[in-house]
Amino acid sequence: MDSALIPEGVKRCSFGKFVFWLVVFGAVLLWGIVAMLLCWFKGLNQTNMNDAYGFALWIWADLAIIAIGGGAFFTGLLRYIFGKEELKNIINFAVLLGFICYASALLILAIDIGQPLRGWFIFWHANVHSMLTEVAFCLSCYFAVLTIEYIPLILENRQIDKVPFFHNLSHNMHGIMAIFAATGAFLSFFHQGSLGGVAGVLFGRPFAFREGVFIWPWTFFLFTWSAAASGPCFTILVSWIIEKIARKKLIKQNVIMLLAKIAGWMLATYTIAKIIDTWYWATVTAPAAGHNFMDFYSNNPLYGIWILVLEIVICGVIPSIILITKTGRRYSFLLISAVFLGMLGACVNRWVMVLQVMAVPVLTFESWFMYFPSWQEIATTILPVAGGIMLIMISYRYLPIFPQEREIEEEKHASIFV
Amino acid sequence: MKEQHKHTKAKKYGMVIDLDKCTGCGACMAACMAENNVPFKKDESNKLDSITWMRVYKLTNGKKFPEADICYLPRPCMHCEGDHGHAPCVSVCPATATDYSHETGIVSQIYTRCFGCRYCMAACPYHARYFNWWDPVWPDGMEKYLSPNVSPRMRGVVEKCSFCFHRHQLAMNKAYTESRRELKEDEYQTSCTQACPAGAIIFGDLNNPDHAVTKIAKPDHKHGGRPINPNAFRLLERLGTNPKVYYLSSRRWVRRAGDNYIRDERGQGNH
Numbered sequence: 001m002d003s004a005l006i007p008e009g010v011k012r013c014s015f016g017k018f019v020f021w022l023v024v025f026g027a028v029l030l031w032g033i034v035a036m037l038l039c040w041f042k043g044l045n046q047t048n049m050n051d052a053y054g055f056a057l058w059i060w061a062d063l064a065i066i067a068i069g070g071g072a073f074f075t076g077l078l079r080y081i082f083g084k085e086e087l088k089n090i091i092n093f094a095v096l097l098g099f100i101c102y103a104s105a106l107l108i109l110a111i112d113i114g115q116p117l118r119g120w121f122i123f124w125h126a127n128v129h130s131m132l133t134e135v136a137f138c139l140s141c142y143f144a145v146l147t148i149e150y151i152p153l154i155l156e157n158r159q160i161d162k163v164p165f166f167h168n169l170s171h172n173m174h175g176i177m178a179i180f181a182a183t184g185a186f187l188s189f190f191h192q193g194s195l196g197g198v199a200g201v202l203f204g205r206p207f208a209f210r211e212g213v214f215i216w217p218w219t220f221f222l223f224t225w226s227a228a229a230s231g232p233c234f235t236i237l238v239s240w241i242i243e244k245i246a247r248k249k250l251i252k253q254n255v256i257m258l259l260a261k262i263a264g265w266m267l268a269t270y271t272i273a274k275i276i277d278t279w280y281w282a283t284v285t286a287p288a289a290g291h292n293f294m295d296f297y298s299n300n301p302l303y304g305i306w307i308l309v310l311e312i313v314i315c316g317v318i319p320s321i322i323l324i325t326k327t328g329r330r331y332s333f334l335l336i337s338a339v340f341l342g343m344l345g346a347c348v349n350r351w352v353m354v355l356q357v358m359a360v361p362v363l364t365f366e367s368w369f370m371y372f373p374s375w376q377e378i379a380t381t382i383l384p385v386a387g388g389i390m391l392i393m394i395s396y397r398y399l400p401i402f403p404q405e406r407e408i409e410e411e412k413h414a415s416i417f418v
Numbered sequence: 419m420k421e422q423h424k425h426t427k428a429k430k431y432g433m434v435i436d437l438d439k440c441t442g443c444g445a446c447m448a449a450c451m452a453e454n455n456v457p458f459k460k461d462e463s464n465k466l467d468s469i470t471w472m473r474v475y476k477l478t479n480g481k482k483f484p485e486a487d488i489c490y491l492p493r494p495c496m497h498c499e500g501d502h503g504h505a506p507c508v509s510v511c512p513a514t515a516t517d518y519s520h521e522t523g524i525v526s527q528i529y530t531r532c533f534g535c536r537y538c539m540a541a542c543p544y545h546a547r548y549f550n551w552w553d554p555v556w557p558d559g560m561e562k563y564l565s566p567n568v569s570p571r572m573r574g575v576v577e578k579c580s581f582c583f584h585r586h587q588l589a590m591n592k593a594y595t596e597s598r599r600e601l602k603e604d605e606y607q608t609s610c611t612q613a614c615p616a617g618a619i620i621f622g623d624l625n626n627p628d629h630a631v632t633k634i635a636k637p638d639h640k641h642g643g644r645p646i647n648p649n650a651f652r653l654l655e656r657l658g659t660n661p662k663v664y665y666l667s668s669r670r671w672v673r674r675a676g677d678n679y680i681r682d683e684r685g686q687g688n689h
Contacts, residue, residue: 044574045467113535118513204544205540362543
C-alpha cells in the first residue's frame with residue numbers, strides 16, 4: 001500500500017502490521033497527552049511533587065534524555081570534525097535519536113513549569129547568572145540545529161527526493177552539515193555542562209555542591225563528559241534493538257565497533273574523573289559543610305551506598321573495561337550489556353543529582369524526604385518515549401536512516417546465491 | 419528621589435529570634451498569613467504542600483525524662499546575602515524573578531515574572547520557598563478581609579516571606595511626606611514581630627548600631643555577618659548563605675541544632 005514511499009532495495013513489514021503498532025504506541029501517547037492536559041489545565045497539583053521536591057521525575061527525565069541523546073552531537077563531532085568517516089553510516093540514526101531526545105526534553109519542560117504561558121520569560125527576562133538560562137538558550141538553539149540536521153533526512157524520502165528543489169536542497173544541506181555539526185557540538189558542550197551546573201552550583205545543598213573553575217562547578221565538565229560517553233552507548237543500544245525487531249543487520253559491525261571503542265574510552269576516562277570528584281567531595285567538600293559521607297547514604301528507605309556502587313562500579317568501571325578491550329567488544333552479549341550499563345550509569349547519575357539532592361535533609365531537625373511520582377507524572381514521562389518510538393518507526397520505514405542496510409542485504413543475498 | 423536614595427546608608431534588615439522565649443504558640447504564623455494574604459487549603463496537615471512563610475518547627479534534644487527538652491524554632495525566609503554577594507536562590511532564578519536589594523538587604527519575589535520552574539526552591543536549604551500548587555481560594559466573604567497592600571499570588575508561582583516589605587514601602591511613603599529619608603526603628607516592623615506575645619522576635623537594621631537586632635546579635639560584618647554574641651547563631655552558617663535571621667539560645671544543644679557537624683567535631687554550639 002505504501003511501497004512507493006519505502007526506500008528502494010529494502011524490505012519492510014506489511015502496512016497493516018506497521019499501522020497496528022503505530023496504534024498501540026499511539027494509545028500510550030494519548031494516555032500521556034491526557035495527563036499532559038490535566039497538568040496544563042488543572043495545574044501541578046496533579047503531580048506528587050511538593051515543596052521539598054520542587055525538582056522531581058520530570059527534571060530527572062529531562063537530564064537523562066539529554067545525556068543519552070548526546071550521541072547526536074558527539075557522533076557528529078567525530079564524523080565531521082575529527083573525520084571518522086565510518087561513522088557516516090550511523091550519523092543519520094544518531095541525529096534522529098538526538099532529535100527525539102531533545103524534542104522530548106523541551107516538551108517535558110513545557111509541562112514542568114507552573115506557568116507554561118510564561119515559558120518565554122526565560123529568554124525575555126534572562127538572568128545570565130543562572131545555569132538554567134544557559135540551558136534554555138543552548139537547548140533551544142541545539143534543537144534548531146538538530147531539526148536542520150534531520151530535515152535533509154526527510155528530504156531523502158523516495159518520493160520527496162524526486163522533486164528537484166528538495167533533492168538539491170537536501171544535497172546542499174549535506175554539503176554544509178559540518179558547520180551545523182560543529183555548532184551542535186559547541187552548543188551541546190555548554191548545555192550538557194550547564195545541566196551539570198544546575199546541581200553543582202547549589203551551595204545550599206551539600207550533596208550537590210561542587211567546587212570548580214571560574215563559574216563552572218566540576219559537575220559542568222562531568223555532565224558533558226558522561227553525555228559524550230553514554231550518548232553513543234544509547235545509539236548503539238537502540239540500533240541493536242531495531243536490528244533485533246527487524247531481524248536483520250542494519251549497520252556494519254566495524255562501525256559499531258569503532259563507536260563502541262570511542263564510547264568505552266570516554267566512559268573509562270569519565271569514570272576515573274567521577275571517582276576523583278566523588279573522593280574529593282566525600283573527604284573535603286561535604287565535611288566542610290558538616291556532613292559525614294555516610295550521612296548521604298543512610299537512615300532512609302531507598303538511598304543506600306548501593307546507588308553509588310551501581311553508578312560508579314557497575315555502570316562505570318565494568319562497561320568501561322568491556323568496551324575498551326577488543327575481546328569485550330567482540331562478544332555481542334558483553335557489548336550490548338556494556339552499552340546498556342553505560343547508558344544506565346548516566347541515568348542513575350542524573351537521578352542522584354536531582355532526586356537524591358532533594359531527598360537529603362540539610363536542616364538538622366528535618367528528616368529524609370521521600371517521593372513517588374503520580375500517574376500523571378509517569379504518563380507524561382512515557383509520552384515522549386511512545387512518541388519517539390513512533391517517530392523511529394516512521395523514519396525507519398520511509399527514510400534511509402541506515403544507509404548500509406541495502407548494501408548489507410545485497411551482500412547477504414549474494415552470499416546465499418553463491 | 420533616586421539621588422537622595424544614594425545618600426542614604428544601605429540598610430540590612432534582619433531578625434533576631436530568642437528561642438528561649440518562644441513558646442511555639444504560632445501567633446507569628448497566623449499573623450503572617452493574615453498580613454500577607456497567604457492562601458490556605460481546607461486541610462493544612464500536609465506541610466509539604468501548604469504555604470507557611472513563617473513556619474514554627476519543634477526541636478527536641480532526643481533525651482528521655484528528666485533530661486528531655488524541647489525548643490520551638492520559627493523559620494521565616496533567611497534573606498540570605500551569600501558570602502560572595504549571591505543568595506542561593508537569587509543567582510539561580512533564570513527569569514530574574516527574585517532579587518536581592520542592596521538598599522534593604524531583602525530578597526524579593528516578583529510573582530508576575532515567576533514562571534514556576536522551582537529552581538529557587540531546589541536551591542534554598544531552609545525550605546523557605548513555597549509553590550502555589552493550587553489556585554488560591556478564599557472562604558466566602560473572606561476576600562473582603564484581604565490586605566490591599568499585598569497582591570495575592572496565582573497558581574504556578576513561587577512565593578516566600580518578604581519581611582513584610584509592603585510595610586517598608588508604606589513607612590517610606592510616610593517618611594517622604596514628612597521630608598525624612600530615614601525610618602525610625604519602630605516605623606518598620608514585620609507582622610510576626612508585632613504578633614509575638616513573648617517578644618521573642620526582634621526586627622531592625624543590622625547595619626544600624628542603635629537597633630536592637632545589632633545590639634543583641636552583634637553581627638561581625640567583616641566576617642560575613644557572623645554573630646559575636648556567643649549565644650547567637652544562624653541556621654546552616656557554614657554553607658556560606660550568610661542569612662539575616664539570627665537565633666538566640668542559652669542552651670548548647672539548641673545552638674548545635676542550627677548546623678551540621680561531622681562526628682566529634684566541636685562547633686559554634688560549644689560556647
